[in-house]
Amino acid sequence: MNETEKTSVAALMSVILRRKINRVVDVKWMVQNQDYAREIISLCKAQKLDDLDKYTTHFEDLMFGTNESSPYTTKTKKVGKSFSEKSASNTDDEDQNKGIAPNKYVGHLR
Amino acid sequence: MSATFAIADANPANVQPSNSTEAAANTSLSASAPATTQANAPEITPKNNTLIPVALPTKPYTVRFEQISAGDTAWMMVSTALVLLMTIPGLVLFYAGMVRKKNVLSTALQSFVVCCLVSVIWVCIGYTLAFTPGSTSFLGGFDRAMLSGLSYIKATSELSVSHLAPSIPESVFVMFQMTFAIITPALIVGAFAERMRFIAMIIFMSLWSVIVYAPVAHWVWEPSGWLAMSGVLDFAGGTVVHINAGAAGLVCAYMLGPRTGYGKVPFIPYNLVYTLVGASLLWVGWFGFNAGSAVAADGRAGMAMLVTQTATATAALTWMAIEWLRKSRITMLGAASGAVAGLVAITPASGFVDVKGALSIGLAAGIFCYWGATGLKQLLKADDALDVFGIHGIGGIVGAILTGVFASKTIGGVEGNVTLQALAACSTLVYSAIVSWLILLFVDFIVGLRVDAEEEDDGLDLTQHSERVL
Numbered sequence: 001m002n003e004t005e006k007t008s009v010a011a012l013m014s015v016i017l018r019r020k021i022n023r024v025v026d027v028k029w030m031v032q033n034q035d036y037a038r039e040i041i042s043l044c045k046a047q048k049l050d051d052l053d054k055y056t057t058h059f060e061d062l063m064f065g066t067n068e069s070s071p072y073t074t075k076t077k078k079v080g081k082s083f084s085e086k087s088a089s090n091t092d093d094e095d096q097n098k099g100i101a102p103n104k105y106v107g108h109l110r
Numbered sequence: 111m112s113a114t115f116a117i118a119d120a121n122p123a124n125v126q127p128s129n130s131t132e133a134a135a136n137t138s139l140s141a142s143a144p145a146t147t148q149a150n151a152p153e154i155t156p157k158n159n160t161l162i163p164v165a166l167p168t169k170p171y172t173v174r175f176e177q178i179s180a181g182d183t184a185w186m187m188v189s190t191a192l193v194l195l196m197t198i199p200g201l202v203l204f205y206a207g208m209v210r211k212k213n214v215l216s217t218a219l220q221s222f223v224v225c226c227l228v229s230v231i232w233v234c235i236g237y238t239l240a241f242t243p244g245s246t247s248f249l250g251g252f253d254r255a256m257l258s259g260l261s262y263i264k265a266t267s268e269l270s271v272s273h274l275a276p277s278i279p280e281s282v283f284v285m286f287q288m289t290f291a292i293i294t295p296a297l298i299v300g301a302f303a304e305r306m307r308f309i310a311m312i313i314f315m316s317l318w319s320v321i322v323y324a325p326v327a328h329w330v331w332e333p334s335g336w337l338a339m340s341g342v343l344d345f346a347g348g349t350v351v352h353i354n355a356g357a358a359g360l361v362c363a364y365m366l367g368p369r370t371g372y373g374k375v376p377f378i379p380y381n382l383v384y385t386l387v388g389a390s391l392l393w394v395g396w397f398g399f400n401a402g403s404a405v406a407a408d409g410r411a412g413m414a415m416l417v418t419q420t421a422t423a424t425a426a427l428t429w430m431a432i433e434w435l436r437k438s439r440i441t442m443l444g445a446a447s448g449a450v451a452g453l454v455a456i457t458p459a460s461g462f463v464d465v466k467g468a469l470s471i472g473l474a475a476g477i478f479c480y481w482g483a484t485g486l487k488q489l490l491k492a493d494d495a496l497d498v499f500g501i502h503g504i505g506g507i508v509g510a511i512l513t514g515v516f517a518s519k520t521i522g523g524v525e526g527n528v529t530l531q532a533l534a535a536c537s538t539l540v541y542s543a544i545v546s547w548l549i550l551l552f553v554d555f556i557v558g559l560r561v562d563a564e565e566e567d568d569g570l571d572l573t574q575h576s577e578r579v580l
Contacts, residue, residue, distance in 0.1 A: 004580065005580060008578055008580050011568065011569075011572060011578070012572065012578065014568070015568055015572050015573065015576075018564070024564075100376070100378070102376075103376075104376060105376040105377050105378055105379070106373060106374065106375065106376050106377075107372060107373035107374075107488075108483075108484060108487060108488070109208060109377070109379070109443070109483070109495075109496065109497060110441075110443060110444060110447055110480075110483045110484060110497060110500075
């Protein structure tokens with residue numbers, strides 16, 4: 001599954017949660033830990049917020065592939081498949097750092 | 111083009127023709143030159159079969175359609191489009207590629223919005239403050255506020271022209287100068303990238319455009335401006351655009367403070383291909399910027415184009431050579447940065463220097479701007495995110511001073527004065543820095559300059575615009 005997409009949707013959810021109910025969540029842990037992800041999904045669904053529901057459905061589908069009614073299911077599976085076929089790595093922000101010297105871009109750009 | 115006027119040029123210091131042939135054409139007054147329709151327009155008075163020139167106009171006036179040069183007008187309309195291309199999408203891509211993924215959209219949007227904002231401000235108040243004579247030599251008047259008086263009257267075959275560009279319609283001159291007014295504040299965006307509130311950016315840019323850009327343009331380019339009257343040379347905006355933006359950028363960087371994690375964690379550029387595409391668009395657009403500043407499709411515009419290409423390539427090669435010597439690697443970002451440095455440095459000199467001068471200016475730009483973006487940046491301890499001061503500020507200063515060294519009387523009709531050039535550079539630097547600081551204090555007081563730490567961590571794309579690059 002595309003980790004970048006999971007992180008992006010989780011980030012969108014985290015922003016809404018913080019703004020609407022002042023709840024801060026750990027975006028990276030949401031993507032890495034399924035139990036934590038389920039807790040946050042439950043929390044989000046309980047809020048009954050339209051924009052949040054949209055992202056929650058998408059995130060749940062990306063994480064667990066459980067929501068067959070999700071409009072994202074088919075698209076996501078296709079994208080995920082093509083991604084995995086084309087490239088097994090280099091899709092995450094962390095992966096983009098590979099091969100770059102550790103002090104490159106630290107305190108300077110050029 | 112009417113032979114009545116000395117030369118059509120954005121810079122009043124450039125009022126000498128570019129070569130002897132054109133000099134003869136431009137200075138010999140033709141009895142058949144159509145009379146202008148306003149009292150302040152130049153007239154030719156036959157007296158004992160000799161033609162006596164009268165004073166050149168000092169403010170916009172009205173002429174008949176026949177006095178407009180189709181060639182000049184066509185070139186200036188193309189130049190205007192080229193200079194606009196430098197900002198959208200040139201600068202947008204150049205900057206967007208260098209910021210982190212979470213701030214790409216906000217950085218791109220900032221330059222885009224500056225374009226919209228300054229366009230409106232320019233027609234309302236900016237143009238009149240910059241390009242009409244005022245009661246002092248420091249600021250223009252209000253004659254053209256809301257562009258009142260700018261005319262195109264089909265019934266009488268008359269239209270208005272600027273006294274700075276008598277061979278093209280004033281509407282084209284307004285547009286051409288508008289694109290300069292747009293790109294100057296848009297350059298500053300790179301200094302405060304990734305941390306400024308969007309609303310604060312809008313207020314700052316609006317005020318800066320009126321209080322800083324317009325006066326400085328008046329000083330240098332309007333014949334009644336105090337630097338113009340002193341004989342300062344700035345063909346296409348090394349001082350007005352680049353030193354001005356560089357100084358403001360540096361102040362912004364200090365006022366906003368460094369980005370969270372600056373100097374501790376790497377800030378990975380999103381996509382440097384965008385940056386190279388942006389730099390290439392800037393390069394192409396710069397022909398409109400420099401050659402267009404001749405405000406005529408003539409030999410001097412051709413020289414400006416030639417030296418622009420020469421200096422840019424030289425600076426890019428110089429930057430790459432320094433990188434090779436220092437790091438044993440040549441980077442794409444370095445090559446693009448070197449090219450932009452060369453473009454910046456040749457800007458004030460482009461209508462005054464020959465190819466030898468261009469090679470020298472390109473070489474100096476590569477060396478000094480490399481230092482500006484690396485060594486000087488460390489010394490200044492400001493998080494000038496995309497090196498606006500290091501490249502535009504330093505490049506502008508190098509270009510301004512070297513214009514004084516390499517200006518050729520054969521090409522520009524005037525000789526340079528290094529002291530004067532340095533005075534103009536320092537005056538602009540100080541004025542821009544102080545007034546920018548005051549504007550930032552005001553904006554900070556009313557809306558706050560910087561996003562909070564959490565919003566910065568999430569990225570401006572999400573927190574300011576609810577969008578994100580996936």
